[in-house]
Amino acid sequence: MNNTSKMVLTVLAILITGCSTFQPDKQTLKINCNPQDVILKVDGDQYNCPGEISVRRDKKIQIEAYKVGYDRYTKLIDYHLSTAAKWDAVGTIAWFFPVFGFLSSGAWDLDETEINVVLNKLN
Numbered sequence: 100m101n102n103t104s105k106m107v108l109t110v111l112a113i114l115i116t117g118c119s120t121f122q123p124d125k126q127t128l129k130i131n132c133n134p135q136d137v138i139l140k141v142d143g144d145q146y147n148c149p150g151e152i153s154v155r156r157d158k159k160i161q162i163e164a165y166k167v168g169y170d171r172y173t174k175l176i177d178y179h180l181s182t183a184a185k186w187d188a189v190g191t192i193a194w195f196f197p198v199f200g201f202l203s204s205g206a207w208d209l210d211e212t213e214i215n216v217v218l219n220k221l222n
Contacts, residue, residue, distance in 0.1 A: 126156040126209050132216040137164045139216070148216065157207040162214060169218035176214075178207045
């Protein structure tokens with residue numbers, strides 16, 4: 100395959116997929132905890148806090164934290180259309196093929212990526 104053929108195939112691949120296709124399928128959650136030594140679970144898996152956790156960007160994320168003598172903490176992080184997906188929508192109007200970007204996880208972003216877990220002491 101010569102260089103011209105490779106270039107044509109590359110241009111075709113870009114034109115028939117959406118911008119979302121080129122986004123990573125994971126996002127990083129940065130989590131801080133107060134007090135220290137909190138047991139932190141993200142989607143059922145245990146992590147150290149503070150920490151940075153790589154999670155899928157196209158699904159809801161469940162965060163739980165607890166420590167003896169403190170109230171339990173739970174949070175559900177939702178997701179929304181990414182900027183790349185919005186560009187895919189615009190591109191779909193002009194040229195149908197960017198619609199395929201919506202099939203990738205890059206079409207989504209988490210609603211929050213920096214979480215401060217604060218546990219309240221029980222009386």
